[in-house]
Amino acid sequence: MTSPAPIPDPREVPRPDPAAVPALSIDGVSHSYGSRRALIDVSFNVQPASFTALLGLNGAGKSTLFSLITRLFGIQTGRVGIFGHDVSKRPGEALRLLGVVFQPRTLDLDLSLTQNLLYHAALHGISRREAATRSAELLGRIGLSDRAGSKVRDLSGGQMRRLEIARALLHRPRLLLLDEPTVGLDVKARADIISQVRRLVTEQGIGVLWATHLFDEIMPSDDLVVLHQGQVLAQGPMSRVVTEAGAQDVNTAFMRLTGAQTMPGGGA
């Protein structure tokens, strides 16, 4: 008699399979605002259960790329896929798998934390009962259960960001985009947010695209995409990008790749 196949432990997050469908695929994407070229033939992938840092100076094209992925703008050239669904051809399937934290805050300051979450859940067609359960669970995970009924206006900047991340997770996306989410936050709040997002990768297998201009937010185990003046100058595991640039650290690698001057404050 053969022994039964072992039952997989649902708590075990599968490691990324290089042959698997990417969480996000950007393929030959270009975008112009009139005669200004903001993105030029950009291609890269984000794998499931990976943290990919999109590193670029102000004006590199990060926000434009986010606007194309989220369909705020129509795609002029190229293709964007989310778990294999083309965002132009199958937007419903693609966007259902996507959570986004935009650079400007988008919470309603005069509603409570729970009300903000329930409102967002309703937009995603989640039943009120299920939304209440998920909201309570997410508020617990970000350490804000005791503030559930407070107005968002009374939160700190870091707490608001954590709430925005929780809101982006309500519909259980498999890919999370964050556009410079730590801008304007103090050191402790930045560290809290980065570790919260990194846990989503390791514990839940979510693919993360993290746009930043801050070198100290990137770890050697991350995947890195260096975007400069609308073009991808380098991509791959951070350690490989650094080595191939003949550098010792990501700061020097970035400067060599872009010819940029070092900026104070450890940012690109």
Ligand SMILES: Nc1ncnc2c1ncn2[C@@H]1O[C@H](COP(=O)(O)OP(=O)(O)OP(=O)(O)O)[C@@H](O)[C@H]1O
């Ligand atoms: N609505 C617009 N109209 C014209 N040009 C734009 C528009 N939005 C962005 N641009 C230009 O496109 C280029 C890319 O800008 P984008 O905002 O995507 O860069 P970014 O990397 O997100 O920078 P930042 O971190 O400052 O937001 C820049 O040259 C910018 O001036």
